[in-house]
Amino acid sequence: MANLPSINIGIIGCADIARKVSRAINLAPNAHLAAVASRTLEKASAFAKANDFPADAKVFGSYEALLDDPEIDAVYIPLPTSLHLKWASLAALKKKHILLEKPVGLNVGEFDKILEACDANGVQLMDGTMWMHNPRTQQMKDFLSDEHRFGQLRTAHSCFTFAADADFLKNDIRVKPDLDGLGSLGDQGWYCIRSILWAADYELPDTVVALPGPVLNEAGVIISCGASLHWDDGKVATFHCSFLAHLAMDITAIGTTGSLHLNDFIIPFQEKEASFTTNSKAGFNELVTGWVPQPSLHTVYTELPQEACMVREFVRLVGNIKANGAKPDQEWPARSRKTQLLIDAVKTSIDSGFTPVKVTG
Amino acid sequence: MANLPSINIGIIGCADIARKVSRAINLAPNAHLAAVASRTLEKASAFAKANDFPADAKVFGSYEALLDDPEIDAVYIPLPTSLHLKWASLAALKKKHILLEKPVGLNVGEFDKILEACDANGVQLMDGTMWMHNPRTQQMKDFLSDEHRFGQLRTAHSCFTFAADADFLKNDIRVKPDLDGLGSLGDQGWYCIRSILWAADYELPDTVVALPGPVLNEAGVIISCGASLHWDDGKVATFHCSFLAHLAMDITAIGTTGSLHLNDFIIPFQEKEASFTTNSKAGFNELVTGWVPQPSLHTVYTELPQEACMVREFVRLVGNIKANGAKPDQEWPARSRKTQLLIDAVKTSIDSGFTPVKVTG
Structure with missing residues (x-):
């Protein structure tokens, strides 16, 4: 470096x-x-x-x-x-x-x-x-990759909502069909879908189906929607994104032997520290009046805010190309492409009356 | 009393x-x-x-x-x-x-x-x-009913999962078609649906649609499924229940001006205290690197465990009938009925290939 x-x-x-x-x-x-x-x-x-x-x-x-x-x-x-x-x-x-x-x-x-x-x-x-580059994200990934503590992913849920004000809903580029025409799905849904792909180790689902009841503005731009994603091995995930509900950004990932929760995955509550909770092999006490073990809170400190970590990773890759003649990294573009592919699938499902859409890479 | x-x-x-x-x-x-x-x-x-x-x-x-x-x-x-x-x-x-x-x-x-x-x-x-009777539930309801702190419910998500062992999956009454034939939906989904109804002030959704990919055992009993619920005013909710994933019991409720989260709604992590987090009118700091305000953690102590609170409420109603000639309370049975009605709707949607089911009270 x-x-x-x-x-x-x-x-x-x-x-x-x-x-x-x-x-x-x-x-x-x-x-x-x-x-x-x-x-x-x-x-x-x-x-x-x-x-x-x-x-x-x-x-x-x-x-x-x-x-x-x-x-x-x-x-x-x-x-x-x-x-x-x-x-x-x-x-x-x-x-x-x-x-x-x-x-x-x-x-x-x-x-x-x-x-x-x-x-x-x-x-x-x-x-x-940006959140992909927060050191918390790697620590969470270590947990999700742990056969003992988490096992295999079975289900995930993600949401990203914020209550846009009247000015945003009228003037922001994200409500304009000729600017960010994918609206809430492209803006907020991007994060939700990415988080689900991330939790699923970037394995594309086999089917995506939009949930009924998306809200579109007068220009036809999505300002609230959701979808469920399905893998043939039984994994399922859902997400909800909306410009019409209070700020929330959750990931819940549940595996065969463990679970992970956080409520600030996109922008951590605080810039220099970020937390998540996990639990593994949890059950109940003898009379089923409490959990054994209790969940664990993990806090990760970072001197460099996550967006600076993102820039650091970007210039590392670029520097390797410039100084060492390295090939461009293919993993980041592949993650972007899969995320976009699923946004397209949700949009197609919405446009076709909430029919299931087969995902083909 | x-x-x-x-x-x-x-x-x-x-x-x-x-x-x-x-x-x-x-x-x-x-x-x-x-x-x-x-x-x-x-x-x-x-x-x-x-x-x-x-x-x-x-x-x-x-x-x-x-x-x-x-x-x-x-x-x-x-x-x-x-x-x-x-x-x-x-x-x-x-x-x-x-x-x-x-x-x-x-x-x-x-x-x-x-x-x-x-x-x-x-x-x-x-x-x-039982969880309906935990004093935490009333405190959470006070928050959800607060126009200022929470506003109107826009979306909710609930899950209840636990990783049943091989013996359970073979022998428990909840996997037997002639005993608890509704399986995971009747057992775990009951709680999820109740929590969504509770968050929605028991207003029935207009439409229910099961999510694709439920898992059924050899006898045809549901051991994992999910659904989304839709109100004509734009409210949406999703839930997931499963015998095949690690223990989790979440409610996320997001209103126009606030949000509520908890991860142990059915059985609190500890018998005598129970927590939840809320946030209201949250946004970001100037550079969008942190939240303002931070979420609040609320902890509610109870000397009597929630199942004893349930019995206390039951004998209060019965005592009033016995001693004072009061009429039986109608609210609890109405809540039970609405929960059952939505379980039926999810089941109907699954059985009909995940078609939307209109809910008629």
């Missing part, structure tokens, strides 16, 4: 989320916040000033200009989903490694074109799912 | 769960553990001896004999579900008030016949759903 080069990262677009990622780039070792581009130079300059960009950072009045700068190694793309295909493909063509916000495309067909461009140009692609 | 009479309770059948309820009757004020009946006198005597029955308790070698004893005010019926119609109806005819194990019948038609017998004979019926 110490020998890897510093990676110059440019930000394409001044979305709200780019503020947090700018800070993360500043915090992450080997990452250099090198540039920001917006559709106007004024906006880019204001963003750089407001977000502690280093003095040598460049500002651009167009995305193309940033992509043409030979000093930029990699870009972070927080643009609306409808622009991902165009700008991620162009970034790849310009040999820029890509950290891409979720959902990665409007559908898996779009994402496959982005992946083709990345493959053709030897660039790394990783999506911006 | 102090003026209410002591109620003589007889137990019909020596099921495992009757051990816990015997102790609860001994613990509850105004309840007297007066008798036990089994199909043989030996079994009844052994049960009485093993479960701290008072010296004056009677033992009977037949259920009829206990029901014919004029000193018995009320009976607890932990018999297999397939015997509920016969014995609860006869108990009512003999003017015994009834504490009835769940599920209350094989279907709501059976339960309606039991209710008719209770009505005709002026006896109280209450089901044995």
Whole structure:
């Protein structure tokens, strides 16, 4: 790691989320916040000033200009989903490694074109799912992978909800069919589906069926929905996502010999520590009036916030390519693709009246 | 309360769960553990001896004999579900008030016949759903009813799973079509459905649809299944129950302005204290790296275990009838009926290939 080069990262677009990622780039070792581009130079300059960009950072009045700068190694793309295909493909063509916000495309067909461009140009692609990089996530994964403590996954449930205000429900890009047209499913459902795939070791389910009763806005964008996922070996999972309910972000994963719970999987309650509870081989006391054993609380401390851990992982991969001629990692893009594939399946099920949709990789 | 009479309770059948309820009757004020009946006198005597029955308790070698004893005010019926119609109806005819194990019948038609017998004979019926009587439950209900802290329910999820051993899966009455033929749905699903109804203020959903992928044993009994419940106002709920996954018993209830979580709703982790977490009007800090406010943990202490609280409530109602000529309470039977009705709907949906089932009260 110490020998890897510093990676110059440019930000394409001044979305709200780019503020947090700018800070993360500043915090992450080997990452250099090198540039920001917006559709106007004024906006880019204001963003750089407001977000502690280093003095040598460049500002651009167009995305193309940033992509043409030979000093930029990699870009972070927080643009609306409808622009991902165009700008991620162009970034790849310009040999820029890509950290891409979720959902990665409007559908898996779009994402496959982005992946083709990345493959053709030897660039790394990783999506911006920050919680994957929290050290808690690895500790939870260790538990889920433990034959003794957890066994085989049998069922999982995930939810991500927040109560959007009137302004969000009217104006946010996530309620606009021409911007983030997948709405709550693409935004919140992405996390739920990813968490289920993560718990299932990225084994795709065989069937997905949307639950009845999704809520769509006047423009036809999903603002609340859910689905159940089914594996032929009997595993089942459900999720619910909504812009219309109080903030919640839960994972419950239940295996043959253990269980895992947490209620803040996407954004930990606190930045520098994160917890989860587990139990293994639990039963009841003799009169069935209490549990034996009691569940265990695990708390994981992290000096670097999870979004900076994400940047650290991204620049590690990019640095290996740049310095050592390594091949781009294929695991992160494969995880993105599976997540998008299942979003598509849920959407198809909703559009076809909640019929089961066979998942084909 | 102090003026209410002591109620003589007889137990019909020596099921495992009757051990816990015997102790609860001994613990509850105004309840007297007066008798036990089994199909043989030996079994009844052994049960009485093993479960701290008072010296004056009677033992009977037949259920009829206990029901014919004029000193018995009320009976607890932990018999297999397939015997509920016969014995609860006869108990009512003999003017015994009834504490009835769940599920209350094989279907709501059976339960309606039991209710008719209770009505005709002026006896109280209450089901044995113990967690309803934990003082924690009332505190949680206060939260869910709070317009400010919780708002309107939008979504709920519940699960009850435990990993049954090979002996259970082969021999327990809950896997036998002629005994507790509703299997996991009748046993575990009962709690899940009740918790969802409880969170929804007992408002019946408009539609129920079973999730694909239930597991049935060779005899056709459900040992794992799930369903989603839908209200026309947009509320949705899901549940999962299974004999094939590690012990878990969760409720997540998410309203417009608050959320509630607990992972031990049926049997608290500890007998004398029980917790839950809530959050209200939560959002994120400025950079979206933590929650504001943090969730709150609430712990409720109870000297009397929840099953003794259940007996206390039952004998309070019976005492009021006996001493004051009160009418039997109608709320508890109505809750039992709604729970059974939804179990029937899930079963119908499974049997019809996971089609949505309209719920008609």
